[in-house]
Amino acid sequence: xxxxxxxxxxxxxxxxxxxxxxxxxxxxxxxxxxxxxxxxxxxxxxxxxxxxxxxxxxxxxxxxxxxxxxxxxxxxxxxxxxxxxxxxxxxxxxxxxxxxxxxxxxxxxxxxxxxxxxxxxxxxxxxxxxxxxxxxxxxxxxxxxxxxxxxxxxxxxxxxx
Numbered sequence: 001x002x003x004x005x006x007x008x009x010x011x012x013x014x015x016x017x018x019x020x021x022x023x024x025x026x027x028x029x030x031x032x033x034x035x036x037x038x039x040x041x042x043x044x045x046x047x048x049x050x051x052x053x054x055x056x057x058x059x060x061x062x063x064x065x066x067x068x069x070x071x072x073x074x075x076x077x078x079x080x081x082x083x084x085x086x087x088x089x090x091x092x093x094x095x096x097x098x099x100x101x102x103x104x105x106x107x108x109x110x111x112x113x114x115x116x117x118x119x120x121x122x123x124x125x126x127x128x129x130x131x132x133x134x135x136x137x138x139x140x141x142x143x144x145x146x147x148x149x150x151x152x153x154x155x156x157x158x159x160x161x
Contacts, residue, residue, distance in 0.1 A: 012090075013161070015093075021048070022048060022083045026080075037143060040136040049077050054126075055090070059092045059093055061122055097123055100120055104120070
């Protein structure tokens, strides 16, 4: 295992956790993918896509300063599409995490008004957002009687990352 700095490790873990969960969910039935819980974002499938699309948006804003374009009539992503997108944005966020400085900002539509937001906040939100929604998906899996994967730092480390 090659030593890495803290930020790179955090974002590589985030990528690993997203991919590990997506791989686990790839084995679910269509009915299981449509399951949801009260207080969660939505179905497993919708929540997975929400995680992936949000990370695409965070990465686009951090790397280009622009929103991630998406057609209103875009079809839902497949699990394979989500895995590919997660690989791209996960690698990009890992790379950019060490490049962003405390003074780097991006213009964001904040409740209908433009606002300069530190890119460090977008990086923080990427980790926090994915962690919260992965936990929701894992709760749904547990309620379905499906063992969710272990996504903690110890497992990541034990697997040689």
